[in-house]
Amino acid sequence: MERPLLVYTTFPDAASALNIGEALVRERLIACINVLPGMQSVYSWKGAVERGEEVAAILKSREGLADVLSAALKARHPYETPIILHLPVAGADADTAAWILAETQPADATLAAPPSS
Template sequence: MERPLLVYTTFPDLASALNIGEALVRERLIACINVMPGMQSVYSWKGAVERGAEVAALLKSREGLADALTAALKARHPYDTPIILHLPVAGADADTAAWILAETQPDGSAGAEPQSA
């Protein structure tokens, strides 16, 4: 069975995170996006230390879609250089893994939805 993949990224605002996340779900590149607003970031960018409000997001997908998901995320992302970190999953509940795999199949063979994504 193909392993799940988590992708961490940030967005400038809630609307862009939700809109891009919904597009990726509809394209079956991800099964789910968890959006966490209210994050404050301190980071180095082009030689300066910056501060800003951001929205963190965790995307649930599968390893075989890593490249396609990265390309689609970059194409839609409002940042010039978005943070996109692939977080391999060492283990997962079998039902959770099966749901992620089913929801990211191109033929739409979706499985049962978990109670909490």
Template sequence: MERPLLVYTTFPDAATALSIGEALVRARLVACVNVLPDMQSVYSWKGTVERATEVVAILKSREGLAEALGVALKERHPYETPIILHLPVAGADPDTAAWIREETSDRT
């Protein structure tokens, strides 16, 4: 059985994260997006140490959609190089896994 997949990414603001998240849900690439606002980031970018306020987004999908989800996320993302980290799920409640499969499957 195909396992769930969590994808970690960041956005410049909640409005952008929610808009892109909704598009990914409507495209059935993710079942849900959790947006966590007001994260403080310190990072290196093109040789300079930067600070920014960002939001974290955790996307709930499944392993078989990892590539398509990455492509769709990059197409919509405002960052030049968005952070897209796949967090493998070692286990999941069967009802949660079934919900993710149902919400990310074709409805034909």
């Protein structure tokens, strides 16, 4: 069975995170996005140390969608170089894993068993 995948990223604000997250849920690339507002960041960018407010986001998906999800996230993201970290899941509650996998199946995928010969 394919394993769940968590993707960590940051956004400049909750509205952009929620809008992009909703689009990715509708496309069935993720089952869920958790948006954690109020994060303070200190980071190096183009030779300068910067400070800023951001929101962290954790996206729940499946390992097989890692590349297409990263491309879709990058295409929509407001940052020039968004942070996109794939966090493999070593273990998960069976019901949680099943929900993530079911919600990230293509809408036209059939779950029927293959015909016997």
